[in-house]
Structure formats: C-alpha cells, structure tokens
Amino acid sequence: MTTSPDLQHIVDAIRTRQRFVISSHSRPDGDSIGSQLAAAYALRALGKEVTVINADPAPPPLLQFPGVPDIMIGDRADGDFDAAIIMECGDLARTGVAGLERFFVINIDHHPGNTAYGQLNWFDAGAAACAELVFDLVRALKLPLTRDIATHIYLAILTDTGSFHFSSISPRTFDICRQLLEAGVDPVQVARDVYDSNNMGRLKLFGAVLSAMQIDPTGRIAIVYLDNEMARKAGGTYDDTEGIINLPLTVKEIQAVVFFKKTEDNQYRVSMRSKGDIDIGSIAKEFGGGGHKNAAGCTVTGPINALQKTFIEKIEEAIDGRPAHRR
C-alpha cells in the first residue's frame, strides 16, 4: 500500500502522542460509530489512552456492537488530551461537542466540502465510508486487523453505502470488505444486528409514515413527513426513524426521497436520498447542511407546504439536470 502524505503525518502524530479523544457528528450513524471505535481499538492496541465522546447516543441497534455502550455522551470534551481525532465531520461544529478545538485536531473525513479545520487533515471524498480511511490508518500503524476492529469497519461500510446501494462504492470498498471477512467479520450477523433487531413501535411508525407519504406530480419523488403527534399515536419515537427514508427508494419509479421531521414549530430536519447520478448533496448544502450525492441532510425553517414545494422543485431540477445517458 502506498501511504498518502496526509496519512503518514497522522501516523507520526499518533505515535508521538499518548492521550486521545475521538469524536464524530451529532446524531451519529454507523460510519461515525464504526470509524470511531475501530480507531479507538487500534490506538489502544498501541498502548494509547482513548476517550470516545459524542453529543448524542448511537442508534439503538448499534448498542449491540463492541464498545458502543461505553461511548461517553456529552456536549463538552473536558480533560486533557494530546490530540482530538474528529471523524466524519465537514466542520468542527458538526460534532456538537465543545472544547475540542483546544487540542491538536486530526480531521479524518469523506464528506465533500470539508473545511480542513484540523492541524492535520486527511480527506477523501472518494471513500464510500470514513471507515475506509480508518482501515488504511490501521494498516499504516502496522496493527493486526482484530475481529472487533474489522467488525466496526464493516458496520460503517455496510451502513454508509446504504447496504451497498450508493454510487460511492468502489473496487477498494470490496477489497477492504474481503480483508474484513478474512479477519473474522460475520456479515450475516452484522446485517441481522443492524437491520433485524428493531422494536414493534418502530415497525408501526414505519407504517404510519408510509401511509402518509406523498408522491410528486411526476411520480419520481417521495415526500415523507413525521411530527411528534404522529410518532406518539404510532407508538414509536424519533429514535425509531433511522432507515425509513430508504424504503420509498425500493419502488422502481421513485428516484429520490425527501423526509421532513418536525423538530420545533416551523423547524424541520430534512433528510434526502437519491438513486445513481442524482445529486441531492448540493441541495442540502444550499440550505446550510451537507452530505453526499446520494445521502444528505439539513435543517430548515418555514411553513411546511412552502418548504415541501421548494425541495420538490430543487430535486426535480437535480433529476432533469443529469446527462441524458445516465437517466
């Protein structure tokens, strides 16, 4: 493997430091958790002291994975650390954890538009998951790929590619996965733990949200909506919504999905997903959010009807703007 200069600097910085804090974005997903814990296990194998902290807890199914229940939840990184490793964050504020800027910041990410906020920045938008970079880091540190490390990297890749659906997948993705399986990952068990360990409230909530789903006049965009009242009636919570957004995409004609989750009066957390070449990442960016071509999000304020109209128009433009041969 050829080591990039950025990676080599990170390896050197890790070797010469002892106490690390590892953080990722608020409302962490599989790639946040997998990247953080794979790195934490690797650094501990080198004899380093590692604290993992996030602003919000992991989604419930991920609590079954090694080390996840031990992640600290807090909005401040207290204590003394020699370096902060930030995974999966385009800017430092995405962590929702204050005080990280006091340390030597190592920024490892794959989100387009990363602001290079660290003392060291290693950024690769071509990686299907941030954990692909962590894989290279583990190799560059010349550490054995333990089953726990491999499982976390696999968890991250599986979830961040939408179960191998998104266009970010490359030959490297499968080459890494091959090595992860050789290191002892059980892909059937990981898929079961991630996708088949929900509670009944979540299934009912899916039913309620899908019953209320709307389709745009061209039949290509699904619009889903959830507020607290709907969640309460269905017997689920906002924590149960992970993955709902991917379901409308299973319909052949549906090219993109936009999900509005009400957070406060007139304030909505927007998640978007798309197929193939439809770039909804730049739409999220226009509204102060971010993400990738096929998976992105932002938070918006305004009357819901006007917001839905705006997003449908933008997504229709993104669908029609693709090169004709890719449609």
Ligand code: AMP
């Ligand atoms: P989500 O819809 O929340 O699952 O997010 C999909 C993707 O977009 C993930 O890679 C997120 O990290 C990214 N993303 C979501 N919201 C934001 C935001 N406000 N700012 C930057 N990136 C975001």
Ligand code: MN
């Ligand atoms: Mn990611």
